[in-house]
Amino acid sequence: AQSVTQLGSHVSVSEGALVLLRCNYSSSVPPYLFWYVQYPNQGLQLLLKYTTGATLVKGINGFEAEFKKSETSFHLTKPSAHMSDAAEYFCAVSDRSGGSNYKLTFGKGTLLTVNP
Amino acid sequence: DTEVTQTPKHLVMGMTNKKSLKCEQHMGHRAMYWYKQKAKKPPELMFVYSYEKLSINESVPSRFSPECPNSSLLNLHLHALQPEDSALYLCASSQEGTLNTGELFFGEGSRLTVL
Numbered sequence: 304a305q306s307v308t309q310l311g312s313h314v315s316v317s318e319g320a321l322v323l324l325r326c327n328y329s330s331s332v333p334p335y336l337f338w339y340v341q342y343p344n345q346g347l348q349l350l351l352k353y354t355t356g357a358t359l360v361k362g363i364n365g366f367e368a369e370f371k372k373s374e375t376s377f378h379l380t381k382p383s384a385h386m387s388d389a390a391e392y393f394c395a396v397s398d399r400s401g402g403s404n405y406k407l408t409f410g411k412g413t414l415l416t417v418n419p
Numbered sequence: 420d421t422e423v424t425q426t427p428k429h430l431v432m433g434m435t436n437k438k439s440l441k442c443e444q445h446m447g448h449r450a451m452y453w454y455k456q457k458a459k460k461p462p463e464l465m466f467v468y469s470y471e472k473l474s475i476n477e478s479v480p481s482r483f484s485p486e487c488p489n490s491s492l493l494n495l496h497l498h499a500l501q502p503e504d505s506a507l508y509l510c511a512s513s514q515e516g517t518l519n520t521g522e523l524f525f526g527e528g529s530r531l532t533v534l
Binding site for chain 2: 337393406414
């Protein structure tokens with residue numbers, strides 16, 4: 304069974320500071336990994352994903368994440384936080400061994416607040 | 420702009436009402452999903468349709484009844500709901516077959532309040 308652990312349900316940073324949101328996963332097979340962002344009263348928007356190839360993945364809004372198989376991690380970073388980055392962030396894993404339907408397993412989410 | 424459109428955005432209903440949530444996508448995706456999301460929680464999978472057939476039902480109570488009339492449309496019929504069913508209901512779609520990486524495309528959700 305897959306699982307996703309997001310360390311820290313709430314992360315607070317100052318505007319311009321580094322953003323680091325942590326995600327560790329467990330999966331019996333090489334996974335597909337995702338970060339989604341959810342702004343208040345909205346749906347989930349894909350930030351970035353890892354499927355195959357380069358382990359450093361760049362996404363929208365200046366975010367990037369690195370897949371580290373040895374650490375079973377997929378941490379999300381952004382060099383300089385902006386006020387508009389304040390949102391809930393979900394890490395998710397999808398098991399390639401599934402059939403034609405994938406059941407994404409989500410982490411519990413990390414609320415990012417950005418202070419002026 | 421999201422390519423998955425959900426209506427209505429907000430719905431208030433009594434416990435004896437019958438209402439429906441609607442979802443539409445025009446990305447050619449053949450898998451569509453309903454998720455339920457409570458405040459400060461991750462989305463919880465309810466149903467999956469694959470090629471217009473129900474393929475996953477996560478033991479959802481029968482007061483929720485999904486329907487997939489065609490490859491672009493997904494409905495969720497609601498009847499005799501309870502106040503604890505109040506939540507954000509999210510529709511999503513994805514590729515099928517070898518193109519499927521598990522990436523979901525979400526709508527903006529329908530905020531349901533049951534009085």
